[in-house]
Amino acid sequence: MGDKMDVSGQTLVKRPPAVLTARIVGRRDLTGDLMLLWLEVPSSFNFRPGQYITIGRDGIERPYSIVSAPHELPRVELFIELVPQGKLTPRLWRLGPGDEVTMRPRAKGLFTFEPGYPNQLMVATVTGIAPFVSIIRDYLHRGERGHRFYVLQGASYCDEFGYDSELRELASRHPDLLTYVPTVSRPQEERNAGWQGETGRVNTIVEKYIETFGLRPEDTIVYACGHSGMIQDVKARLLPKGWRVKEEHFD
Ligand SMILES: Cc1cc2nc3c(=O)[nH]c(=O)nc-3n(C[C@H](O)[C@H](O)[C@H](O)COP(=O)(O)OP(=O)(O)OC[C@H]3O[C@@H](n4cnc5c(N)ncnc54)[C@H](O)[C@@H]3O)c2cc1C
Secondary structure, three states: OOOEEOOOOOEEOOOOOOOEEEEEEEEEEEEOOEEEEEEEOOOOOOOOOOOEEEEEEOOEEEEEEOOOOHHHOOEEEEEEEOOOOOOOHHHHOOOOOOOEEEEOOOOEOOOOOOOOOOEEEEEEEHHHHHHHHHHHHHHHHOOOOOOEEEEEEEEOOOOOOOOHHHHHHHHHHOOOOEEEEEEEOOOOOHHHOOOOOEEOOHHHHHHHHHHHHOOOHHHEEEEEEEOHHHHHHHHHHHHHHOOEEEEEEOO
């Protein structure tokens, strides 16, 4: 952005506005407290896969990891959990297509792809899958090769994964590139009737799958995203054994 001179010869620095506006162009309710939201953002906005956007309403702002990849701009996709006692999410739950939210002009965050490791182990609780979907969509879109993604996602119920169809489909199309393991922590409950996949909290199955996949700390980066309790436990299990763990806490 070029600076201009005023009549007295002083330099006027043109700054971008502190807050922009994004329009909601789509919403899909997954459950009573989980939704996918699509925003249309100004053309000046850009981001790296894994980063977050800060959106707001009534002056209350919160960060949300971006699910979509940069090639999908000007659309930005978010996966949001309702915090009933929270300040922003109950307000977002009242919105739909045509409504507006504020947004900060720049994406932020360092929870991005680490290309230096051939094996990428991604561990998420529910909405914590967002940055991983962005990274994988972008990787495939750019036609990159040479890395292998192992995605473990935990939820209480099997209707909360959000991106299980997409990840299963990508895994079957690219078996040499992606493995996806969803796990439910309450297998005995009626809402999980018929579930035939993995069971247990995602942090408790990490070591088993490291063994199954034959991963080693020397060639693997572990990313953990979502609830702090999960992240702390994954770190407690892996850091003493020499694994590198990159983390993003949502609560
Ligand atoms: C980098 C980053 C990325 C994030 N990405 C996402 C995302 O992709 N999707 C998403 O849904 N959220 C995400 N979050 C969380 C989000 O920013 C908000 O904190 C969340 O939506 C709650 O906002 P709120 O205003 O409704 O609740 P607040 O008014 O901020 O919180 C009310 C209370 O609820 C607690 N709380 C906050 N979040 C949770 C939670 N998830 N579960 C239980 N208790 C909680 C708070 O500690 C507080 O005590 C992210 C947070 C960070 C820091």
